Amino acid sequence: MSFDFDLFVIGGGSGGVRAARVAAAETGARVGLAEESRMGGTCVIRGCVPKKLMVFASEYAEAMREARDYGWDVRIGGFDWPAFRSRLEGELDRLEGIYNRLLEGSGVEVFAQRATLADPHKVRLADGTELTAKHILIATGGWPALPDLPGVEHAITSNEVFHLDALPERLLVVGGGYIACEMACIFNGLGTQVTQYYRGPQILRGFDGEAREHIAGHMIRHGVDIRCNTNVTALRRTAAGIEATDTAGEVRIFDQVLFATGRAPNTAGLGLEGAGVALGARGEVPVDEYNQTAVPSIFAIGDVTDRVQLTPVAIREGMAFVETVFRGNPTPVDHELIPSAVFTQPEYGMVGMSEEAAREAGPIEVYSTAFRPMHKGFIDREDRVLMKLIVCAKTRRVLGVHIVADHAGEMIQLAGIAVKMGATKEDFDRTVAVHPTMSEELVTLKTPVRRTGGDCSGA
Numbered sequence: 001m002s003f004d005f006d007l008f009v010i011g012g013g014s015g016g017v018r019a020a021r022v023a024a025a026e027t028g029a030r031v032g033l034a035e036e037s038r039m040g041g042t043c044v045i046r047g048c049v050p051k052k053l054m055v056f057a058s059e060y061a062e063a064m065r066e067a068r069d070y071g072w073d074v075r076i077g078g079f080d081w082p083a084f085r086s087r088l089e090g091e092l093d094r095l096e097g098i099y100n101r102l103l104e105g106s107g108v109e110v111f112a113q114r115a116t117l118a119d120p121h122k123v124r125l126a127d128g129t130e131l132t133a134k135h136i137l138i139a140t141g142g143w144p145a146l147p148d149l150p151g152v153e154h155a156i157t158s159n160e161v162f163h164l165d166a167l168p169e170r171l172l173v174v175g176g177g178y179i180a181c182e183m184a185c186i187f188n189g190l191g192t193q194v195t196q197y198y199r200g201p202q203i204l205r206g207f208d209g210e211a212r213e214h215i216a217g218h219m220i221r222h223g224v225d226i227r228c229n230t231n232v233t234a235l236r237r238t239a240a241g242i243e244a245t246d247t248a249g250e251v252r253i254f255d256q257v258l259f260a261t262g263r264a265p266n267t268a269g270l271g272l273e274g275a276g277v278a279l280g281a282r283g284e285v286p287v288d289e290y291n292q293t294a295v296p297s298i299f300a301i302g303d304v305t306d307r308v309q310l311t312p313v314a315i316r317e318g319m320a321f322v323e324t325v326f327r328g329n330p331t332p333v334d335h336e337l338i339p340s341a342v343f344t345q346p347e348y349g350m351v352g353m354s355e356e357a358a359r360e361a362g363p364i365e366v367y368s369t370a371f372r373p374m375h376k377g378f379i380d381r382e383d384r385v386l387m388k389l390i391v392c393a394k395t396r397r398v399l400g401v402h403i404v405a406d407h408a409g410e411m412i413q414l415a416g417i418a419v420k421m422g423a424t425k426e427d428f429d430r431t432v433a434v435h436p437t438m439s440e441e442l443v444t445l446k447t448p449v450r451r452t453g454g455d456c457s458g459a
């Protein structure tokens, strides 16, 4: 049977673009790709990139205050949101252009419209065109999930936050995940009065407990009004702003309410069930370790599979798919020990297990220190950094590294290599410190602060 394409990709985000480009440019496959919105997807248009640029923007006020204490004659004026936003939009246009040119240069045929599945080898475009392909790759990503509550239409999500007409004076962030916490810190840094509601007992659920406490304490000291065990029950637009009622019945007024309460896989109306792919409980596309669905011609990568929702993971899954299907080299994606960062202020970089998860797994030693770094101590700031290693008491392998400090994301990338290689605590100890730095603590932590379980109990 002959097909219009060897591969048709639905979704032009991190995973889809990479898979399409590599399959076309490096294996000579005939590739088509449909993107219904803007090329680049969540990461480039409404995720990592605009967020990180906003993080940079939001750090200047504190940097200028610190500069003053270091002796600089600095006067801090206001933040010009429209000027920043228009520069940001220009940058996103530029990046989108690069993505389009890369696809074009690789010989990928791009369809700027929505695509759905018609059958295991056929996609239907929004204009009614039907195209056949030997393989179909679902890379449609995820979408912010909003709770069902009265007045929720007055709230925004991370999709809209980068394009606000004005910087809100009072912002309510709802949610305790990494996106919610990053947004709270960004707007706090830009001068907005930020309140954050989270329904659980502490923000950043699932991350290391000590790191969570450390970050929450820092955020509160720097002005974010974090209210845990609190949720919104209703929103109402009034002349004074958006009125939010919380679970305790308290009513407060905000200029914007941002919900960052989770993301759902983008599979609604995609035609997967009709093509024979049953969706998972959260609407995700179930795949095996080779990204293949129950229908042999249909594969899925990235956020839509609801495995690890990070850009570099979606990209790796896309590359592994091409290697498996177009180079005949079955390649599973390794989802173990993925380093990642939360761009709160202070930043949090982590790889491997949290202390809580490691305790469940067996006897561990915990090495941890919170200290005032040289840069802050000099100007009498109370801000401390946290450096923490979790070590298996039996094998001596470092099971987890947690860093809460400026540039922790940069540091954890490198620590991640050592952990991935199976480094032991003694390997860390044998490494000479770089002085004076914050990360030198990682190789000079001598005494465990806690020992738990098995061999270590009673020590």
Ligand code: FAD
Binding pocket: 010, 011, 012, 013, 014, 015, 016, 034, 035, 036, 037, 038, 039, 040, 041, 042, 043, 044, 046, 047, 048, 051, 113, 114, 115, 116, 139, 140, 141, 142, 158, 179, 266, 270, 301, 302, 303, 304, 308, 309, 310, 311, 312, 314
């Ligand atoms: P996406 O990038 O979401 O791309 C999917 C694309 O498919 C979209 O462009 C969409 O328009 C398109 N599409 C959907 N349905 C159809 C259809 N039927 N037809 C045609 N096109 C369709 N990750 C990190 O690693 N680091 C970070 O710091 C980070 N920060 C983030 C901050 C925010 C605010 C958000 C929301 C996410 C962040 N992420 C971060 C996560 C990261 O953006 C995603 O993991 C990544 O973009 C997933 O890539 P993907 O290819 O699976 O999907």
